Amino acid sequence: SVKRYLDDYSVLLSFVASYEYWSY
Secondary structure, rough: OHHHHHHHHHHHHHHHHHHHHHHO
């Protein structure tokens, strides 16, 4: 469903954000 897709997308964004944060 769309809800599921948005949940996965937000999880992916938070993972990318934390990755960029730690690599900085």
